[in-house]
Amino acid sequence: MADASPPTRMMPRDALAARLWQAASGLLDRPMALVQRLVGGNRMAWIFLAPNIFFFGLFVFLPIGINIALSVTGGTNLFLGDRPHVGAAHYEALLDCRSYLEPGSCREDHFWKGVANTLKFTLFQMVAMVGTALVTALVLNRKIRGRGFFRAVYFFPVLLSPVVVALIWKWILQRDGLLNAAITTAGGQKILFFVDPGWAMFWAVFVSVWAHMGFYTLILLAGLQAIPADLYEAAEMDGTPPMRVLTRITLPLLWPNLLVVLVLVLIRAVQTFDEVFVLTGGGPGTATVMIVQYIYETAFANQVQNFGRAAAASMLLGGLLFALTMLQLWFARRKAA
């Protein structure tokens, strides 16, 4: 066990706490020694990992297993024992398309519409989110007035529930909302944002960026503050232009943080559901239906709750996420090499 002897000059209260800690840790020595004798020193790591593995298995691997089993069964019963085995029928139905680029040609057109919308949303949202978070972090990293206030302001929406965020923006954007009131006051015509597919997707991306940008800004800000100041001082003495400083010092040294942000933004964008569902309801038509909305509606909102089809779609979504993340990591490693 580590030496926990108290420092020589210590306040009486600290000394008491240290002694108590020593006594408490001492209590564990004998049982741990016993366990180590029983299982052997090499297997001790498993003992420490066991609680985590148990909970991870219970809440992650077991649900994945149930999901896989559900995806090869049919009918409307909930329990696996009551559901007939249908093999790969759900996967076949989901993948049955004349052209994957044309969702209307697929048997499950809503699923493919969801895939197309999710990819579109992910692309726009990643560019907008990373770009905005980076610019904001760069600005907030400078010694500007009210820096603490602005950091809090940008982070505040992160604290709000996605449903609250969506409802606030819905209130702003609806026919008689704040934005249309401002437009008509300025002499313009009301815009029905949720009836036009382009506007609906734009606002879905905008609201998502507004709500989550603060979190990613914080990660990038932490990265920026870890860059040694003497590099900037050296660049300044050499008279390096600011753009060159950004591309040759800031961005390369920020790359590990940027990579974390990219992966997190990607995963979150592909999983998007609550905000967009409350804001646009997936409309107009199916213009903002995402994959997760398709899964939710297939499993719970439709009259016939098709858990098997929804589970199969979840597996495909998981596969897509895995592939995209691997691609991103491969790209990052290649860049680092």
Place this chain on the structure above:
Amino acid sequence: MNRRHWLAGALMAATLAATPAFAQTTLRMTWYSDGNEGEVMRDLLNRFEAGNPGIKVVLDTVPFKAINENLPVQLAAGQGPDMARIVDFGGLAKFALDLRPHLANAAYWEQNFGPFLEWMREPGNTTAIPGFMTQLTVTGPLVNKTLFEQAGVALPGPKATWEDWAKAAKAVADKTKAPYPVAFDRSGHRFYGLAVSQGSRMIAADGIPAPIDDGFKRAAQLISDWHKAGVMSKELWGSVSGTAYRGANEEFKNAQVPFYLSGSWQISQFDKTVGNAFDWIAAPTPCGPANCSGMPGGAGLIAIKATKHPAEVAKVMDYLASEPVLAEFYARTLFVPGHIGIAKKGVAYQGASPQAAAALKVFGDSVAALDPAAYRIQGNAYSRIVFNAAISRLGQSIAGEISLDEAYKRIESDVAQQVAERNKK
């Protein structure tokens, strides 16, 4: 601690230990409310509990969406309440308890709820008594009379067609700048309120849905044309996706809708919320080439098969379905009665304004005009599958994503796929 303290402690312990001997049976009732029916139900349950101290009923009020989406999952998992107020009778019939063996007088139930019991039974079952109707509803138009008067447009007469009403409502909206000349709730059930009058029959002889017929196509074409002509706004049917319900009651209350196709369940809330802001009336269902019928519907309270206390549940249900209690419930909630005896005698609605009373009379009269096909559609176990497929695909068509012909094909394949999935053993 002296002897007296010990004695007091022992007495208290004995009292606590004896408590289970007097324990109440707690029943849970899942409920949703459009108006004041939750308060009225709680009041009636309080009276029941006072007369039956051994039974306590907890009223869990949930949003309407939870009744349609969460309750079926709960029931499929063998969980859920002892009783629930539902609207999807066909879909939830397999979870309903047959109260017959536990009822004091099953003949009373058959006599007064007979036609509606058929809606609640599983296909092939002709005897089960799963529950009773908390309200019978009828679809029909609610009209902002003040907007018509301001526009100087005459209200179409009792046998007016859908086209007559659409033309008049558009004229009113043009003059009064109302943004929604005609509004329909975004609901397949409301769409069938139009489709039945156009001759749609939905159900084939074998009881399996055959949704796309000439009547359906005529109704869909009308809806499509009205959207193109600006008679209906895309904001209701085109702005959301899938089967999402979108009502226009808020727009109607804000005097933005001259003609609103909804139903009798709106009377109570409009009576309270519109107040004197404007005059509104219920109009008879407009006529189509086939008839002047809307769609019946309603909500019912059913007992759940998984209950551990069927006898106690039956006692509560017997009390709530008894004629004086149910008559009071209908009278205080301004609901069209789903009890044949009470309907024949008439309901003395309490606290209804003259316009609410007049609207109730119009909807009551329109029950007589309901086409038998409308009852068959409503009672069919698969009707909600068709309603949802229709609203989802017509919504896409209105948003401009697919043509009407493509929508028809998709509705047929969606319905066939879901019917097959439900029947998979």
